[in-house]
Amino acid sequence: MTKTLNVGMVGYGFMARAHSNAWVKAPHFFDTGYKPVLKAVAARNTGKATAFAQQWGYEAVESDWRRLVERPDIDAIDICVPNDLHAEIAIAAAKAGKMVLCEKPLARTEAEALPMVEAVEAAGVPNMVWYNYRRVPAVTLVKRMIDQGLLGHIYHYRAKFLQDWTISPDVPQGGAATWRLDVEAAGSGVTGDLLAHCLDTAIWLNGSIASLTAMTETFVKERKDAVTGAMRPVGIDDASAVLTRFANGSLGTFESTRYARGHKAAYTLEINGENGSLAWDLHDLNRVSWFDHRTPGQLRGWTSILVTDGEHPYLGKWWVPGLIIGYEHSFVHQVADFLDGLASGKPAAPTFRDALETTRVCDAIIASGKSGAWVDLGAAG
Numbered sequence: 001m002t003k004t005l006n007v008g009m010v011g012y013g014f015m016a017r018a019h020s021n022a023w024v025k026a027p028h029f030f031d032t033g034y035k036p037v038l039k040a041v042a043a044r045n046t047g048k049a050t051a052f053a054q055q056w057g058y059e060a061v062e063s064d065w066r067r068l069v070e071r072p073d074i075d076a077i078d079i080c081v082p083n084d085l086h087a088e089i090a091i092a093a094a095k096a097g098k099m100v101l102c103e104k105p106l107a108r109t110e111a112e113a114l115p116m117v118e119a120v121e122a123a124g125v126p127n128m129v130w131y132n133y134r135r136v137p138a139v140t141l142v143k144r145m146i147d148q149g150l151l152g153h154i155y156h157y158r159a160k161f162l163q164d165w166t167i168s169p170d171v172p173q174g175g176a177a178t179w180r181l182d183v184e185a186a187g188s189g190v191t192g193d194l195l196a197h198c199l200d201t202a203i204w205l206n207g208s209i210a211s212l213t214a215m216t217e218t219f220v221k222e223r224k225d226a227v228t229g230a231m232r233p234v235g236i237d238d239a240s241a242v243l244t245r246f247a248n249g250s251l252g253t254f255e256s257t258r259y260a261r262g263h264k265a266a267y268t269l270e271i272n273g274e275n276g277s278l279a280w281d282l283h284d285l286n287r288v289s290w291f292d293h294r295t296p297g298q299l300r301g302w303t304s305i306l307v308t309d310g311e312h313p314y315l316g317k318w319w320v321p322g323l324i325i326g327y328e329h330s331f332v333h334q335v336a337d338f339l340d341g342l343a344s345g346k347p348a349a350p351t352f353r354d355a356l357e358t359t360r361v362c363d364a365i366i367a368s369g370k371s372g373a374w375v376d377l378g379a380a381g
């Protein structure tokens with residue numbers, strides 16, 4: 001019998017749209033035994049929240065997230081607000097016995113994230129962080145290929161996430177649209193916002209990072225505050241470049257920036273192993289590039305796997321073979337896996353505990369960017 005799962009959304013921005021779409025779509029395509037119901041959305045700006053509720057079909061609007069958390073008819077709280085609000089909401093929701101889903105990064109720092117992990121674990125409530133790119137079918141296929149041992153011993157992992165929307169010094173910091181540039185709200189800049197995705201995928205595919213050294217830079221030193229209009233120093237990293245050693249002995253190189261003119265969301269990754277190499281590019285997200293060194297000489301070369309077959313991860317639930325899917329489907333898959341996890345009792349990853357590791361690595365990058373030193377993360381080889 002299908003159970004209902006009443007969702008309480010906190011926030012109404014870009015990510016709240018991506019998540020709401022996923023809550024709506026998942027039960028239409030995946031048979032999980034649960035039917036999410038968009039019960040209520042909470043935001044201080046009730047005008048915008050009401051418009052959002054109407055657009056997506058939420059039954060009610062609350063002007064304060066605390067009222068949402070107190071409501072006995074809400075099963076799961078979905079947190080889609082700036083990073084500085086994650087901890088307070090998640091901890092209160094866990095204490096109220098709600099399932100908690102939190103937009104990435106889990107928190108601004110590991111110190112802030114740890115009590116969140118403790119709260120959900122103490123309450124025993126299902127929890128998950130929205131690192132959605134794991135669930136692009138081609139990326140999930142990469143995971144499957146690595147787990148099947150196709151690459152053999154891994155030597156290199158490299159990833160980058162490039163954007164260009166903050167190059168102008170006229171882009172303000174703070175406020176509803178540009179909080180990602182305000183260190184108080186965001187915790188860090190591109191490291192927590194963009195590189196965190198690369199790190200989450202990397203840790204999932206290639207294991208823990210044992211040590212790292214980083215360069216970070218803030219190219220525009222002062223920006224106007226979007227609310228007060230006053231100029232104030234910029235505290236975020238505009239770019240980060242990181243060298244890592246993984247616990248499995250492989251070397252990693254990572255880069256993130258919002259100063260790469262021409263790039264809007266250029267997330268790419270490549271992995272080199274003893275038997276072959278794998279590469280993926282968000283802008284061609286249904287494709288895995290694969291080089292198999294064991295293929296006989298004259299046929300050996302890069303091949304392009306179009307990930308659109310029923311036997312590919314998640315694809316059997318969508319259309320007919322050959323038809324492509326997109327960015328929003330990664331969120332739908334995350335909801336489907338979360339609901340599956342409720343049914344099976346095997347929690348969908350990344351849990352808050354899993355995502356703590358990514359936050360720890362982000363902290364180490366920011367610290368190394370300041371000190372120039374290598375940071376030992378204590379991950380056993």
Ligand code: 4PW
Binds near residue numbers: 193194197265
């Ligand atoms: O989480 C990330 C965002 O903060 C996203 O995956 C892409 O970069 C799109 O917006 C930002």
